[in-house]
Amino acid sequence: DAGITQSPRHKVTETGTPVTLRCHQTENHRYMYWYRQDPGHGLRLIHYSYGVKDTDKGEVSDGYSVSRSKTEDFLLTLESATSSQTSVYFCAISESYPRPNTGELFFGEGSRLTVL
């Protein structure tokens, strides 16, 4: 299994509070991603990173920010959590350049966030 650790795995918080989710990898993969999963919507990309300090928005980025100061860590921050951000969040990694992109994503175990 790919070395991906998400923390915390479970969190309950109140509306308006800041929340940071951490994704840590030991694979030295270049690309890292944050997804959210909600019933009826499948997985939706929030933000991704293609290198240290290089990030870009995904499909549902409003209300989220990310940072990547080291290859191994990708942080997802909810500056002021809302109930609509209650979800399961998955981190994923992949390797690409200079190797050929195989399209294979490796996922973490998920972080369940509840915003009351």
Place this chain on the structure above:
Amino acid sequence: DAKTTQPTSMDCAEGRAANLPCNHSTISGNEYVYWYRQIHSQGPQYIIHGLKNNETNEMASLIITEDRKSSTLILPHATLRDTAVYYCIVSDLNFGNEKLTFGTGTRLTIIP
């Protein structure tokens, strides 16, 4: 990216081959077909991918029609641990993995 259509759910008897269909009628020449699965509460897991030739690995086989408008994922001897949601995705590798779009997939239930 091209869209895919999968049945919402399927059942398969334990020990039998599970055949999961996927339609991707608008697939372009550079787009690969990927399959992932998600076992309850876990992160999705890559299974297999292919361009136009049939592919096989230790987990499954992927059969892509000659016109590439549909494909079938085959789990040759389904076990209870194969119960999961299976996602069929098409994507152009040249555009990066951020373009992989996960729909709602097929919920496969293996029946004892």
